[in-house]
Amino acid sequence: MTGQLSFPRQHARTQRFTLGAPRALTVAPDDSRVVFLRSRTGTDRTGLLWVYDLDGRREYPVADPEELLGGAEEELSAEERARRERSREGSAGVVGYAVDAAVELAAFALSGRLFTADLPGGTSRELPVPGPVVDPRPSPDGRHVAYAAGGALRVVGADGEGDRALAEPEGDTITYGLAEFIAAEEMDRSRGFWWSPDGDALLVARVDDAPVRRWWIADPAHPGREPAEIAYPAAGTSNAEVRLMLLGLDGSRTEVEWDRQRYPYLARVHWSAYGPPLLLVQARDQRSQLYLAVDTESGRTSTVHVDEDSVWLDLFPGVPAWTQDGRLVRIADEAGARVLMVGDRKLTSGALQVRAVLGIGEEDVLFSASPGAGAGLPELPGEVDVHRAWFRGSGDQGGWEPVGKRPFPAVHSAARGGEVIALSYSGLDRPGARVEIFRPGDHGTAETLAEIASYAEAPVLTARPQLVFAGKHDIPCAVLLPTGYREGDGPLPVLMDPYGGPHGQRVVASHNAHLTSQWFADQGFAVIVADGRGTPGRSPGWEKAVRDDLAAVSLEDQVEALTALAGRYPLDLTKVAIRGWSYGGYLAGLAVLRRPDVFHAGVVGAPxxxxxxxxxxYMERYLGLPDQQPEVYAANSLVTDEGLSGAAETVRPMLIVHGLADDNVVVAHSLRLSSALLAAGRPHEVLPLSGVTHMTPQEQVAENLLLLQVDFLKRSLGLR
Known part of the structure; x- marks a missing residue:
């Protein structure tokens, strides 16, 4: 039984307790149904497409991969594997879908084949088209489905008739309708085409990655296999060339024009019935970006708005977009706060740190936000709430209110239809997430309509994080002590467990986010998770403090948090270790090399x-171009002479872990670090993971990786 499993095995088998939980929610505009993905159990990797009928108060599956594939094994194309890696998607079956405007027709790819689902009727069918199919999307009117296949952008009738290519690649390096690596990995843009509101044309990205350097990723465990070739745009080198084409179903083709030399990054595309197509394009240094309206007759663009920042400009989910009366919705950095803008009107103040726009109604905007610095420090760090802001009121600033506010700290997200909202939230008071469907009323009231069941497994342990602020910078921290620890039990060895960098907030008001840290605590550690400067959710200035100085600022804040918390918790500062993955691995490497006076061992994962x-x-946003600032890159790296010059003479144990199939942080990073350490006479251990990417979804790998880390940490700190 699952309850008899150890936490590492359960954590791995449930894919961090995400299996069985409802996700990817869509609410129909007439509030008749909610569509979502969910597997049948908390250990089943296969996702099904479901509908919750709000009128009948019942749910039913509309797409079961086992039935649709006749029990056959799922086969993934190289393009689909790449899409899942970019989105960190480790499950199987239906992992994504798209719907028409009425949310009556859904389209999805399964094993490279195209399927559609009649959502009210609860049935699915396959459309016989050339494959392998990637990212199928119905037209808003539900009459056609567009999809990418073989580098082409194709369209077929919803009845399966009339399949044809609207654009075919002119060469092996060209694709239509797919997001390039940089867009999917760093810009949060996974799409490569967008339907017109009336369904008679599409905007389609044309990507040519010929200018991008080629890298080869080999599998040393299988020397007979050819290395995989990837186009990887390393800092300072050429990006893929991205153009945007307006393709009509009548065969017409018009290129969209903008200054691609000055603004090469196509960051966002929005096309609704409330205005012309809207683009957000960024300069390569990410200090300037244009909001452009597209003339669909000529392809020419006109500037709607310009953003400029002396440090960098961030991108946000859900914007830019139009309101129904044609005003621009965006998120901006103003007066030290991240605010919601509709036209020229600021709807929020420094009391909130706006994070994403979730939906736009006739007179309001649904958005997520954290408490902002303008309201002073909140009682606890890590909350993310959903709010509504009105833009039809009077005055310079509209009002806003929380939506579905719960009486406990939590992390909330939402999707909306007409008047109905599907709210997903996870708090500190219980494991997992809940999804409630409700109709909001006045002054924060709400009528609850339904709750969508979660089949996620209950963890075999309970996380007990204490969320606090620490140090002169009021660094958000989570402190976890062993289950059952009592004040008289004495000081504990310390494990710092950070991500600690951009895009990675770890200190959140959510139980499951702290499960692994609690497990490490239960092995006899006081575990500290610290979100220093550079991490999201605080303020623009907090995030941008790391410009040109990732290494020093990130490491300084970990030390500051540890030192400050030592006066409040039973920490044995003579036994301090640090572990991390990706940026956290980079930070762990910095810690043991540059501050061995503080850190006595480190697990350096995929650094x-x-x-x-x-x-x-990513890298040019924080450090500029390598040829313009070579000294900045050298000082922030671990393997350069300048980077290693910060290493103290004291040698601390270091375990370097890396997946050999990683195409995001390639294994060359760890190999170069190991070589540099060896040349400097610094002993260390290296654990290569054959066939593992930047994710570690394999059950045995994920389980044993936790166990091996604990063994290394205890051995290195002399705890055995």
């Missing part, structure tokens, strides 16, 4: 060690 080897859009 970025030579910052010139990471991608353009």
């Amino acid at each position: 970025v060690t030579d910052l010139r080897l990471y991608d353009t859009h």
Whole structure:
């Protein structure tokens, strides 16, 4: 039985307790149904497409992969595997879908084949088209389905008739309708085509990755296999060339024009019935971006708005977009706060840190936000709430209110239809997430209509994080002590467990986010998770404090948090270890090399060690171009002479872990670090993971990786 499993095995088998939980919710505009994905159990990787009928108060599956594939094994194309890696998708079956405007027709790919679902009727069918199919999307009117296949953008009637290519690649390096690596990995843009509101044309990205350098990823465990070739745009090198085409179903073709040399990044595309197509394009240095309206007759663009920032500009989910009366919705950094803008009107203040736009109604905007610095420190760090802001009121600033506010700290997200909202939230008071469907009323009231069941497994342990602020910078921290620890039990060895960098908030008001840290605590550690400067959710200035100085600022804040918390918790500062993955691995490497006076051992997982080897859009945002600031890259890297010059003479145990199939942080990072350490005479251990990417979804790998880390940490700190 699952309850008899150890936490590492259960954590791995349930894919971090995400299996069986409802996700990817869509509410029909007439509030008749909610569509979502969910597997049948908390250990079943296969996702099904479901509908919750709000009129009948019942749910039913509309797409079961086992039935649709006749029990056959799922086969994934290289393009689909890449899409899942970029989105960190480790499950199987139906992992994504798209719907028409009425939310009556859904389209999805399964094993490279195209399927559609009649959502009110609860049935699915396959459309016989050339494959392998990637990212199928119905037209808003439900009459056609567009999809990418073989580098082409194709369209077929919803009845399965009339399949044809609207654009075919002119060469092996060209694709239509797919997001390039940088867009999917760093810009949160996974799409490559967008339907017109009336369903008679599409905007389609044309990507040519010929300018991008080729890298080869080999599998040393299988020397007979050819290395996989990838186009990887490392910092300072060429990106893919991205153009945008307006393709009519009548065969017409018009290229959309903008200054692609000055603004090469196509970051966002929005096309609704409330205005012309809207683009957000960024300069390569990400300090300037344009909001452009597209003339669909000529393909020419006109500037709607310009953003500029001396440090960098961030991208946000859900914007830009139009309101129904044609005003621009965006999120902006103003006066030290991240605010919601509709036209020229600021709808929020420094009391909120706006994070995403979730839906736009006739007179309001649904958005997620954290408490902002303008309201002072909240009682606890890590809350994310959903709010509504009105833009039809009077005055310079509209009002806003929480939506579905719960009486406990939590992390909320939502989807909306007409008047109905599907709210997903996870709090500190219980494991897992809940999904409630409700109709909001006045002054924060709500009529609850239904709750969508979760089949996620209950963890075999309970996380007990104490969320606090620490140090002169009021660094958000989570502190976890062993289950059953009592004040008289004495000081504990410390494990710092950070991500600690951009895009990765770890200190959140959600139980399951702290399960692994609690498990490490139960092995006899006081575990500290600290979100220092550079991490999201605080303020623009907090995030941008790491410009040109990732290493020093990130490491300084980990030390500050540890030192401050030592006066409040039973910490044995003579036995301090640190572990991390990706940016957290980079930070762990920095810690044991540059501050061995504080850190006595480190687990360095999939670290970025030579910052010139990471991608353009990410690394250039923080450090600029390598040829313009070589000293900045050298000082922030672990493997350069300048980077290693910060290493103290004291040698601390280090375990370097890396997946050999990683195409995001390639294993060259760890190999170069190991070589540099060996050349410097610094002993260390290396654990290569054959066939593992930047994710570690394999059950045995994920389980044993936790066990091996504990063994290394205890051995290194002399706890045995």
